Amino acid sequence: MALYSEKVMDHFRHPRNVGVLEDANGIGEVGNPVCGDIMKIYLKIENDVIEDVKFETFGCGSAIASSSMATELIKGKPLAEALTLTNKAVTEALDGLPAHKLHCSVLAEEAIKKAVQNYYDNNGIEYDRSQFPAEEDCAHCHLK
Numbered sequence: 001m002a003l004y005s006e007k008v009m010d011h012f013r014h015p016r017n018v019g020v021l022e023d024a025n026g027i028g029e030v031g032n033p034v035c036g037d038i039m040k041i042y043l044k045i046e047n048d049v050i051e052d053v054k055f056e057t058f059g060c061g062s063a064i065a066s067s068s069m070a071t072e073l074i075k076g077k078p079l080a081e082a083l084t085l086t087n088k089a090v091t092e093a094l095d096g097l098p099a100h101k102l103h104c105s106v107l108a109e110e111a112i113k114k115a116v117q118n119y120y121d122n123n124g125i126e127y128d129r130s131q132f133p134a135e136e137d138c139a140h141c142h143l144k
């Protein structure tokens with residue numbers, strides 16, 4: 001069996017929603033200290049809905065495919081729904097990732113959460129901090 005699914009290869013070769021969103025009102029950037037890869041998510045949020053999303057990922061193919069799939073999964077969705085997106089859901093939508101590449105999909109989940117948090121902070125919106133990963137306790141720090 002091929003190491004990577006057709007979907008992973010497709011999103012890696014033809015990533016959706018790549019680039020910078022000039023009028024973003026929520027931006028989240030995360031890095032994996034182990035591999036050094038960086039992912040940045042831009043959100044344009046209106047009336048609690050993700051109207052548009054773009055990403056820039058400096059990283060491996062799995063991180064690029066995960067970012068691409070994650071943006072597709074949250075585009076046009078209410079914020080509350082986007083916040084429930086897990087790396088597991090991203091991985092499943094990609095028809096799986098090799099075990100040693102699962103941490104790449106964690107970056108996508110965390111970057112989206114950070115971008116939503118940034119939007120809340122910028123707009124003085126109260127939120128439950130326990131919904132968001134603490135800086136010093138990111139899941140990817142435990143995944144080598």
Ligand code: FES
Pocket residue numbers: 032035036037059060061062063101103104107
């Ligand atoms: Fe670093 Fe994939 S190897 S995110």
